[in-house]
Amino acid sequence: MLNLETRCTAKLTEGSDPTETSSTCVMKIPLRCLFVLVTVGLLVAAPVAFMPVAPTVASPDSDAVGDPPPLFIPPPPSGDEELEPPLQAHIIEYEVQLGDTMWDIAAEYSTDPESLAVINEMENWNRLQPGETVRVLTISGLLHRADPDDTVEGIAERYQIDARDLIAVNHLRPGDELSVGQELILPHARPEQDTVLAARGELFQWPLQGRITSYFGYRWGRMHSGIDIAAPHGTPIEASRAGRVTFAGWRGGYGQLIILDHGDGKTSWYAHLSSMSVGAGQLVDRGQVIGHVGTTGRSTGPHLHFEIRVHDDPRNPLDYLP
Ligand SMILES: [Zn+2]
Helix, strand or coil, X not given: CHHHHHHHHHHHHHCCCHHHHHHHHHHHHHHHHHHHHHHHHHHHHHHHHCCCCHHHHXXXXXXXXXXXXXXXXXXXXXXXXXXXXXXXXXXXXXXXXXXXXXXXXXXXXXXXHHHHHHHCCCCCHHHCCCCCEEEEECCCXXXXXXXXXXXXXXXXXXXXXXHHHHHHHCCCCCCCCCCCCCEEEEECCCCCHHHHHHHCCCXXXXXXCCEEEECCEEXXXXXXXXXXXXXXXXXXXXXXXXXXXXXXXXXXXXXXXXXXXXXXCEEEEEECCCEECCCCCCEECCCCEEEECXXXXXXXXXXXXXXXXXXXXXXXXXXXXX
16 A cells, blocks of 8 residues: 555656556545545435434424434624724735836735825825835825814714724724824725825816906807916916927917817817917917917907817806816
8 A cells, every 4th residue: 555655646746657647546546535525424414414403393302312412513703893903903004016007006005096196195196206215005095184173083073983993093092192193094095086186186276366357158158168367477387287289379369369178078269368388289288378468359358268078069158167
């Protein structure tokens, strides 16, 4: 038997060898026998194991026979939250590798890019640079620095999260006072929508500060396809959102006009400019100066006519501005 075993082992390691045929045949028999025995054993044992308890309960003689061994172990009571392990999370410093996107990093740590962008106070996550360090939470959630009047309950309510999770993750005790500036992990807290849009580079900003002198919509029977913002001649105009200049030139009543394409079907239009600082094809950042207020085209005084279009359909810019 010992000899047989060594030969079989040799066969396993050396691969197929015609001379070993007999030994494998010999081995197959006891293995098969064993398998059959186990199978038969299971077939016999299974009905016993699953035999209903009812007959023994129904029979008044069961006590005389003796209590049968317990066949079922009742499951532990469920729904006891105190048995769940406390929520854990920590902060990791991650060095951005070439080709990394926020989606990659978020997926690696089972979180989401919006939260990462907010935690790292990123203005635009498309500008992630290799070698840059990103702070990553190991769960979805945000970070918060405690203000003087902050309490655990207050923070939990403001971010709509579970105070018990907040306590567990930050190793606090109920009733603990928070120290000002203390950094807290807010498990499962979600960033505000505007913050998310800003992080994605999708949030529009005001192109300049000024008084709205004409709103979007019909006025005197004519459609006004944007808003007019009055400002002194020469006031710098900023790109409302990052994008590519698709038009910079003169267009009829618009006068000197810049159109930015933001890549998701949205464009923004800046009209009546006195001067233009960018040219067609150029990429611009959100907040970059692209031109100056003027009164070119059909205009009664210096102002910016500002439009936002979705698939070339003018929309009310006030629906997109903060
Ligand atoms: Zn206008």
